[in-house]
Amino acid sequence: METVRVGLGERSYDILIGPGLLGRAGGLIGPYLPRPFAAIVTDETVAGIHLEPLRAALAAEGIASEAVILPPGEATKSMANVTLVVERLLGLKVERDDLVIALGGGVIGDLAGFAAAILRRGVGFVQVPTTLLAQVDSSVGGKTGVNSPHGKNLIGAFHQPRLVLADIDILATLPPREFLAGYAEVVKYGLLGDAAFFDWLEAHGSALRDGDTLARLHAVRRSCEMKADIVARDEHERGDRALLNLGHTFGHALEAATGYSARLLHGEGVAIGMALAFEVSARMGLCAQEAPSRVAAHLAAMGMKHRLADIPGDLPDAEGLIALMGQDKKVRQGRLTFILVRGIGQAFVTREADMAVVRAVLGEGLAAR
Numbered sequence: 145m146e147t148v149r150v151g152l153g154e155r156s157y158d159i160l161i162g163p164g165l166l167g168r169a170g171g172l173i174g175p176y177l178p179r180p181f182a183a184i185v186t187d188e189t190v191a192g193i194h195l196e197p198l199r200a201a202l203a204a205e206g207i208a209s210e211a212v213i214l215p216p217g218e219a220t221k222s223m224a225n226v227t228l229v230v231e232r233l234l235g236l237k238v239e240r241d242d243l244v245i246a247l248g249g250g251v252i253g254d255l256a257g258f259a260a261a262i263l264r265r266g267v268g269f270v271q272v273p274t275t276l277l278a279q280v281d282s283s284v285g286g287k288t289g290v291n292s293p294h295g296k297n298l299i300g301a302f303h304q305p306r307l308v309l310a311d312i313d314i315l316a317t318l319p320p321r322e323f324l325a326g327y328a329e330v331v332k333y334g335l336l337g338d339a340a341f342f343d344w345l346e347a348h349g350s351a352l353r354d355g356d357t358l359a360r361l362h363a364v365r366r367s368c369e370m371k372a373d374i375v376a377r378d379e380h381e382r383g384d385r386a387l388l389n390l391g392h393t394f395g396h397a398l399e400a401a402t403g404y405s406a407r408l409l410h411g412e413g414v415a416i417g418m419a420l421a422f423e424v425s426a427r428m429g430l431c432a433q434e435a436p437s438r439v440a441a442h443l444a445a446m447g448m449k450h451r452l453a454d455i456p457g458d459l460p461d462a463e464g465l466i467a468l469m470g471q472d473k474k475v476r477q478g479r480l481t482f483i484l485v486r487g488i489g490q491a492f493v494t495r496e497a498d499m500a501v502v503r504a505v506l507g508e509g510l511a512a513r
């Protein structure tokens with residue numbers, strides 16, 4: 145088992161990464177519980193595979209548990225479900241000092257974390273991420289929340305978990321499409337700040353995809369190290385943390401345009417958004433033209449969606465997509481913020497993107513559909 149520490153003063157916590165952690169959950173979570181009880185929030189798909197092993201591991205250490213089970217999918221991340229979860233947790237008499245366990249992907253982690261943040265004005269929670277995306281990204285850093293009809297993640301709170309348990313073995317049951325969507329956020333770390341990690345992913349991405357445990361362990365650990373470092377520097381996204389949003393200004397607009405449906409998973413939108421951010425950067429003369437080609441080549445080699453043409457069904461035109469970006473949380477004084485690049489591993493945050501270039505890149509991508 146490896147440990148990555150998120151250094152946030154009195155809100156610091158450990159990310160434990162390794163195989164077989166779910167079976168040890170009772171022993172690992174027990175020390176954080178004031179009484180032998182935990183409430184678990186999960187979704188139907190994850191519950192069918194991993195809930196009973198978790199409950200058995202807790203019971204083995206004398207910890208009783210109750211579960212709240214939601215439907216799977218991005219549409220679950222709504223205020224209606226926050227209300228439902230909070231009311232169920234209150235019904236279970238979850239106390240201020242109890243812990244909520246989020247067992248699932250980013251949808252469950254974001255929603256359960258937000259429910260914990262507002263329950264009795266804040267109870268603690270533990271992340272047990274079950275997707276690659278959640279292990280490398282959403283379970284770390286304390287961004288919790290849900291979508292609004294106005295846009296992605298617009299309602300939420302910063303609420304750090306007390307502990308993250310990333311069991312690598314759990315990824316064995318993840319469908320390939322979900323694995324690749326999570327892999328987009330892994331690639332993001334290389335592209336935003338670690339060119340050597342991107343080199344490593346080019347060499348080992350297929351082994352990782354095909355189930356190599358050591359490769360998965362390395363990718364999850366390196367991703368968590370990078371995220372922990374950025375979050376410790378800028379917990380509330382006043383500056384550098386926005387680097388973690390590489391590809392997301394585009395990606396979130398695409399998710400809104402596809403109705404938060406199975407047409408486009410979050411990670412798929414991020415992969416396409418990163419390819420667009422690299423293309424915009426090259427056209428603005430910020431980076432060499434080889435950079436977007438290299439990014440697109442790796443995403444394609446992994447079998448990932450990486451072009452607007454890869455999204456099924458209708459999409460708004462370029463103006464429509466730019467209008468959707470208007471609700472992005474990084475908008476300041478009406479100006480869009482983009483994460484652009486000077487090369488692989490050299491991302492930066494800017495409000496000076498050339499909107500004519502953005503419009504042209506979107507227009508060409510849409511025309512190729």
Ligand SMILES: NC(=O)c1ccc[n+]([C@@H]2O[C@H](COP(=O)([O-])OP(=O)(O)OC[C@H]3O[C@@H](n4cnc5c(N)ncnc54)[C@H](O)[C@@H]3O)[C@@H](O)[C@H]2O)c1
Binds near residue numbers: 190193249282317411
């Ligand atoms: N808070 C953050 O910092 C942050 C970071 C990145 C993404 N996110 C959010 O995360 C969400 C996406 O998360 P996600 O990609 O994990 O999606 P998800 O939570 O919808 O999970 C993907 C699908 O896989 C299923 N699943 C989960 N684990 C499984 C397993 N081990 N075996 C089989 N099936 C399994 C789920 O039931 C679901 O159908 C988005 O809402 C995104 O906005 C948040």
Ligand SMILES: O=C(O)C(=O)C[C@@H](O)[C@H](O)[C@H](O)COP(=O)(O)O
Binds near residue numbers: 285392
């Ligand atoms: O942790 C962060 O900060 C991120 O930006 C990570 C992203 O991968 C993630 O999708 C996050 O939820 C996006 O945040 P938002 O503030 O743009 O909604």
Ligand SMILES: [Zn+2]
Binds near residue numbers: 329392
């Ligand atoms: Zn993301």
